Amino acid sequence: MVASRFKHIVWFRNDLRIYDNPALFRAAEEQEGVLAVYFICHEMLENHVTASVRIDFIRRHLLQLNNDLAELNIPLVVISTDKTKEIIPQLKKLIDKYQVEGLFLNAEYPIDEFNRDKQVADELRKQEIVVKRSHDRVIIPPGMIRNGKGEPYKVFTAFKKNWLQQARALALEPLKKPKTQPPHGATVITDAEINKQFKTLEQRDLSKLWPAGEKEAAKRLKAFIKNHIHDYDTGRDFPDLDGTSQLSPYLAIGSISPRQCIAAALHANRGELDSGNAGVTTWIGELIWRDFYQHVVVDFPDVCKYKAMQKHTEAFPWRYDKSLFNAWCDGETGIPIVDAAMLQLKDTGWMHNRLRMVVAMFLTKNLQIDWRMGERYFMTQLIDGDFAANNGGWQWSASTGTDAAPYFRIFNPVSQSQRFDADGAFIRRYLPALAKVPAKVIHSPPPTPGYSLPIVDLSLSRKETIALFGALKS
DNA sequence: TGCGTTTTTGG
DNA sequence: CAAAAACGC
Ligand SMILES: Cc1cc2nc3c(=O)[nH]c(=O)nc-3n(C[C@H](O)[C@H](O)[C@H](O)COP(=O)(O)OP(=O)(O)OC[C@H]3O[C@@H](n4cnc5c(N)ncnc54)[C@H](O)[C@@H]3O)c2cc1C
Numbered sequence: 001m002v003a004s005r006f007k008h009i010v011w012f013r014n015d016l017r018i019y020d021n022p023a024l025f026r027a028a029e030e031q032e033g034v035l036a037v038y039f040i041c042h043e044m045l046e047n048h049v050t051a052s053v054r055i056d057f058i059r060r061h062l063l064q065l066n067n068d069l070a071e072l073n074i075p076l077v078v079i080s081t082d083k084t085k086e087i088i089p090q091l092k093k094l095i096d097k098y099q100v101e102g103l104f105l106n107a108e109y110p111i112d113e114f115n116r117d118k119q120v121a122d123e124l125r126k127q128e129i130v131v132k133r134s135h136d137r138v139i140i141p142p143g144m145i146r147n148g149k150g151e152p153y154k155v156f157t158a159f160k161k162n163w164l165q166q167a168r169a170l171a172l173e174p175l176k177k178p179k180t181q182p183p184h185g186a187t188v189i190t191d192a193e194i195n196k197q198f199k200t201l202e203q204r205d206l207s208k209l210w211p212a213g214e215k216e217a218a219k220r221l222k223a224f225i226k227n228h229i230h231d232y233d234t235g236r237d238f239p240d241l242d243g244t245s246q247l248s249p250y251l252a253i254g255s256i257s258p259r260q261c262i263a264a265a266l267h268a269n270r271g272e273l274d275s276g277n278a279g280v281t282t283w284i285g286e287l288i289w290r291d292f293y294q295h296v297v298v299d300f301p302d303v304c305k306y307k308a309m310q311k312h313t314e315a316f317p318w319r320y321d322k323s324l325f326n327a328w329c330d331g332e333t334g335i336p337i338v339d340a341a342m343l344q345l346k347d348t349g350w351m352h353n354r355l356r357m358v359v360a361m362f363l364t365k366n367l368q369i370d371w372r373m374g375e376r377y378f379m380t381q382l383i384d385g386d387f388a389a390n391n392g393g394w395q396w397s398a399s400t401g402t403d404a405a406p407y408f409r410i411f412n413p414v415s416q417s418q419r420f421d422a423d424g425a426f427i428r429r430y431l432p433a434l435a436k437v438p439a440k441v442i443h444s445p446p447p448t449p450g451y452s453l454p455i456v457d458l459s460l461s462r463k464e465t466i467a468l469f470g471a472l473k474s
Numbered sequence: 475t476g477c478g479t480t481t482t483t484g485g
Numbered sequence: 486c487a488a489a490a491a492c493g494c
Binding site: 406407408409410463466467469 | 493494
């Protein structure tokens with residue numbers, strides 16, 4: 001039996017992968033023993049209304065991660081806690097038990113996670129423990145993209161210009177495989193023990209739709225680059241096609257890094273970031289949007305406290321009508337594209353980006369319901385739920401965000417449906433009651449058995465919303 | 475990655 | 486008069 005001593009702990013969170021994981025990579029460099037830990041913190045999961053499909057996705061990822069880490073001689077410890085404050089004593093216990101000297105983690109930006117990590121770091125540093133924080137969730141770390149006055153950008157196009165300039169100077173290469181550690185004597189956690197840490201197991205089995213693990217994520221990235229990225233600029237708008245990567249669950253949970261994504265995209269575009277194939281550059285543009293919203297959370301932490309980015313929009317008279325809201329959640333608005341999209345979300349834990357914009361605009365601009373209610377409901381359902389991207393998407397749709405859709409630029413869900421689901425194939429996928437309705441009228445169907453009439457007048461509510469926004473003084 | 479309405483254009 | 490352009494929100 002080899003003595004169990006680990007020089008470093010890697011605390012895994014939304015970075016459940018071995019490759020291109022800077023915290024793990026750095027901890028492993030010295031090859032003096034690494035212990036991996038994952039906390040299932042029920043207080044945090046509940047406060048953040050984490051979707052049950054997401055929790056199950058975490059569980060399935062931990063099973064994979066455990067195997068992958070074992071090959072590097074890194075044991076994984078999975079600890080379930082009721083309260084966030086239990087994490088510090090739990091870490092201290094591990095530190096004492098294994099004579100640990102350093103804690104390595106990848107940064108998380110939303111305020112609760114940020115504060116938690118700061119408290120942990122402050123506390124451990126008092127005990128002479130080295131705490132090293134890396135940035136893996138973004139391609140360019142927060143704080144790096146600044147205008148001439150040293151301030152963060154509020155407009156995406158300006159952010160993007162600066163981002164591209166800096167990106168050109170970076171290698172954008174994923175890290176090499178982390179070093180294998182010396183053999184250790186600690187017992188390795190079993191699948192059953194990992195499963196046992198999860199209070200209730202998700203009933204729905206989404207393991208076919210969303211298989212867990214970084215191998216699966218890498219496979220999907222490869223397939224997307226091979227089959228779809230070159231037509232992404234045109235294909236991404238049609239919800240019935242597989243025109244997008246569907247990598248968001250993997251990026252959110254961190255079984256793939258954005259740097260691995262951009263490296264693969266560059267490889268398919270002769271290394272060009274913003275020239276060459278339009279599909280590739282458009283996709284890179286989405287990865288930059290992703291960085292932008294992560295940076296917004298760091299630079300404007302008020303967004304984590306239910307605040308609108310544009311202060312004057314706080315005065316908008318949002319409605320809180322329970323029955324209209326429930327109809328939206330349950331896909332019973334009588335607007336086929338909205339209903340089909342909401343059922344896709346419920347069924348699969350994912351929704352096409354075009355449809356996220358359509359349903360978010362419908363909730364905020366036609367039903368005039370507070371965007372925060374939609375934001376919250378999305379988090380309860382999404383397998384790819386990410387605070388920054390979700391808040392950014394909602395504030396964009398509600399016209400409360402920085403560089404949001406202007407308040408008067410309101411989508412008409414029926415015209416969106418006609419443009420992007422012209423033959424109604426996506427609608428029919430989720431609304432069997434409309435199976436026989438012809439394409440010409442399916443977007444706004446005549447009274448049909450088993451399908452309800454619209455719960456709101458699109459034209460009237462649009463006019464009203466524009467007037468209400470117009471009356472706000474900015 | 476907006477829509478609805480009005481005005482202009484070319485015949 | 487239909488289509489395109491322009492305009493305001
Ligand atoms: C109201 C609303 C809520 C959203 N909530 C989330 C969320 O909780 N989590 C989430 O990851 N995305 C969210 N998005 C952004 C976007 O809809 C999804 O990232 C995208 O649909 C995921 O599909 P994909 O992986 O096939 O994307 P692709 O089109 O293949 O794009 C590649 C990656 O880029 C990132 N990305 C793409 N578009 C955006 C965007 N607009 N903003 C930020 N990142 C983007 C994602 O990580 C995505 O996986 C939201 C958008 C809206 C309008």
